[in-house]
Amino acid sequence: MDPNSILLSPQPQICSHLAEACMEGERSSSPPELGRDSQFPWSQVASCSPSDPEWFGDEHIQAKRARVETIVRGMCLSPNPLVPGSAQAGDSPRCPEKARERKRKQSLPTQQGPLMPPPAWDQGNRKGGPRVREQLHLLKQQLSHLQEHILQAAKPRDTAQGPGGCGTRKGPLSAKQGNGCGPRPWAADGDHQQGSSKDLSGAEKHQESEDPRFLPSGAPDSLEILRKELTRAVSRAVDSVLQKVLLDPPGRLTHLGRSFQGQVPEGRSEPSPVGEACEDPLALAALPRRVQLQAGVPVGNLSLAKPLDSPRYPIPPRMIPKRCQDLPANCPLTAPSHIQENQILSELLGYGCNKGHWSSSPPQDSSSQRHPSSEPTLRPWRTTKPQPLVLSQQQCPLPFTSAHLESLRLLPSVKMEQGGLHAITEALPFSSVHIQEGLNPGHLKKAKLMFFFARYPSSNLLKAYFPDVQFNRCITSQMIKWFSNFREFYYIQMEKSARQAISDGVTNSKMLVVLRNSELFRALNMHYNKGNDFEVPDCFLEIASLTLQEFFRAVSAGRDSDPSWKKPIYKIISKLDSDIPEIFKSSSYPQ
DNA sequence: AGTCTGCCTG
DNA sequence: CAGGCAGACT
Numbered sequence: 001m002d003p004n005s006i007l008l009s010p011q012p013q014i015c016s017h018l019a020e021a022c023m024e025g026e027r028s029s030s031p032p033e034l035g036r037d038s039q040f041p042w043s044q045v046a047s048c049s050p051s052d053p054e055w056f057g058d059e060h061i062q063a064k065r066a067r068v069e070t071i072v073r074g075m076c077l078s079p080n081p082l083v084p085g086s087a088q089a090g091d092s093p094r095c096p097e098k099a100r101e102r103k104r105k106q107s108l109p110t111q112q113g114p115l116m117p118p119p120a121w122d123q124g125n126r127k128g129g130p131r132v133r134e135q136l137h138l139l140k141q142q143l144s145h146l147q148e149h150i151l152q153a154a155k156p157r158d159t160a161q162g163p164g165g166c167g168t169r170k171g172p173l174s175a176k177q178g179n180g181c182g183p184r185p186w187a188a189d190g191d192h193q194q195g196s197s198k199d200l201s202g203a204e205k206h207q208e209s210e211d212p213r214f215l216p217s218g219a220p221d222s223l224e225i226l227r228k229e230l231t232r233a234v235s236r237a238v239d240s241v242l243q244k245v246l247l248d249p250p251g252r253l254t255h256l257g258r259s260f261q262g263q264v265p266e267g268r269s270e271p272s273p274v275g276e277a278c279e280d281p282l283a284l285a286a287l288p289r290r291v292q293l294q295a296g297v298p299v300g301n302l303s304l305a306k307p308l309d310s311p312r313y314p315i316p317p318r319m320i321p322k323r324c325q326d327l328p329a330n331c332p333l334t335a336p337s338h339i340q341e342n343q344i345l346s347e348l349l350g351y352g353c354n355k356g357h358w359s360s361s362p363p364q365d366s367s368s369q370r371h372p373s374s375e376p377t378l379r380p381w382r383t384t385k386p387q388p389l390v391l392s393q394q395q396c397p398l399p400f401t402s403a404h405l406e407s408l409r410l411l412p413s414v415k416m417e418q419g420g421l422h423a424i425t426e427a428l429p430f431s432s433v434h435i436q437e438g439l440n441p442g443h444l445k446k447a448k449l450m451f452f453f454a455r456y457p458s459s460n461l462l463k464a465y466f467p468d469v470q471f472n473r474c475i476t477s478q479m480i481k482w483f484s485n486f487r488e489f490y491y492i493q494m495e496k497s498a499r500q501a502i503s504d505g506v507t508n509s510k511m512l513v514v515l516r517n518s519e520l521f522r523a524l525n526m527h528y529n530k531g532n533d534f535e536v537p538d539c540f541l542e543i544a545s546l547t548l549q550e551f552f553r554a555v556s557a558g559r560d561s562d563p564s565w566k567k568p569i570y571k572i573i574s575k576l577d578s579d580i581p582e583i584f585k586s587s588s589y590p591q
Numbered sequence: 592a593g594t595c596t597g598c599c600t601g
Numbered sequence: 602c603a604g605g606c607a608g609a610c611t
Contacts, residue, residue, distance in 0.1 A: 444602085456595095456596090458595095459594090459595090477594090477595090478602095478603085480594095480595075480596085481602080481603070481604090482602075482603095484595090484596065484597070485602060485603080487596090487597085488597075488598080491597095566597085567597090570596085570597080
């Protein structure tokens with residue numbers, strides 16, 4: 001049996017009353033696989049989603065950023081060209097809709113205004129990142145120089161020092177300095193965090209406790225001066241850098257996060273999820289429009305699925321983990337025991353909000369979620385996703401965490417004035433902790449994923465699955481509206497595919513099965529799971545197949561002449577909601 | 592009356 | 602995706 005053949009073995013809880021519509025075929029024993037290029041040699045490299053240009057909504061800013069970063073890093077970074085919003089081959093009817101998607105905000109301004117990060121994040125000072133890094137680099141150099149002075153003074157008597165003395169202290173700093181000049185300054189910082197637990201803030205303490213042993217007896221005064229200078233320098237350095245970052249958390253962080261992405265030589269290769277999605281064979285493959293037919297049935301140039309008897313292709317290992325089942329409710333937060341300012345800074349600089357959580361993404365519209373700065377918010381929920389092009393992510397698998405923020409509070413030399421920490425804490429919402437009054441892109445994403453299980457969720461169900469949302473009438477209706485919109489898209493796709501099948505000569509509705517490599521699936525997946533970072537449950541494929549068959553039968557029977565011909569279909573589908581995995585009840589899922 | 596839903600529109 | 606509207610339902 002072709003593992004790709006998702007048959008309609010009725011799910012007890014969802015298909016009982018539609019058993020007649022279910023295929024007799026047995027469910028494939030092996031798990032369904034996602035379509036991949038290797039599976040479909042005929043697949044063409046389709047254009048990226050029409051929403052791609054949204055990534056680069058502001059070309060000028062992109063260009064500026066690129067120039068600044070080019071100067072700072074000495075790297076050549078060409079601005080990302082706008083990806084032509086070429087329409088997808090088979091989705092022309094909905095393309096205008098996609099184009100319109102950019103127009104609206106996602107959230108209710110009145111309710112979400114105070115709590116939602118302003119879209120202006122994205123337009124923050126784009127020169128800030130490189131400047132901050134530059135400054136940090138300079139400060140590190142100064143620090144190193146100062147320390148070297150001290151060490152020089154201590155050296156004459158330093159011969160007897162054991163391990164852990166100045167020599168070992170100096171190493172990390174020197175190395176860091178060198179790294180700081182390299183192309184991956186912050187990554188280098190991160191590399192040293194473990195080993196050099198005395199960098200920056202630690203240096204001060206370290207010297208205070210040990211340096212006197214190495215000093216010439218006649219130099220306590222000068223050393224004292226040096227030490228104080230060093231202390232002040234370090235304090236100022238950290239304060240200034242942190243202040244810069246903290247005072248403008250969203251835009252700055254977003255920008256900084258992107259700056260790292262900008263290091264990718266080729267703009268198009270920015271490790272944005274959309275880019276990945278574009279490169280994802282499943283998402284991009286212009287799959288043949290075929291209809292899965294039962295054995296013996298002639299196959300025309302049909303749509304929707306590939307024939308059951310289609311050639312079998314090597315099944316690649318599953319690329320996407322089953323998050324529904326595998327993911328814990330909350331990803332463990334890494335709380336390094338040796339948190340250093342450098343690390344914090346590295347994270348501050350390396351992790352834009354774009355990598356941490358939903359709220360970072362400008363709530364412009366649905367497609368804004370695919371913005372490079374926002375889409376990655378969903379990425380951390382991949383269990384393993386090496387992103388070699390995003391340096392900061394190589395250092396830490398997790399974005400900002402409350403543990404990290406907590407560590408910020410512990411920094412001895414970081415003087416958080418004017419409630420700086422509070423400011424950043426407020427500015428960086430953690431859905432797992434805070435009850436939000438408004439809905440953010442993360443909620444939307446979650447709702448879309450929930451749609452795979454439930455097309456008609458009740459308001460009570462939604463309340464149960466969005467514990468971090470302070471529901472009120474408007475919020476509830478907004479979320480209900482989301483699902484209404486989801487259904488609208490879903491049914492439109494179904495009707496379109498059904499009509500296509502009819503025009504392609506399909507006569508038996510049971511021949512219609514939605515497979516993971518079908519164009520219909522691709523369209524749905526792109527809509528509800530654009531990053532393709534969630535494995536669409538089989539039950540959804542079954543429901544989709546049933547829906548498709550219902551539409552097919554209705555249209556075939558000419559019932560579509562009735563203005564309300566879809567109502568019976570809706571009624572059927574409305575009864576096919578399945579249980580949503582418990583994991584979705586976690587406010588942090590799928591963060 | 593309030594809620595839910597679908598349709599149309601921007 | 603959000604607004605607005607109308608129809609159905611409780």
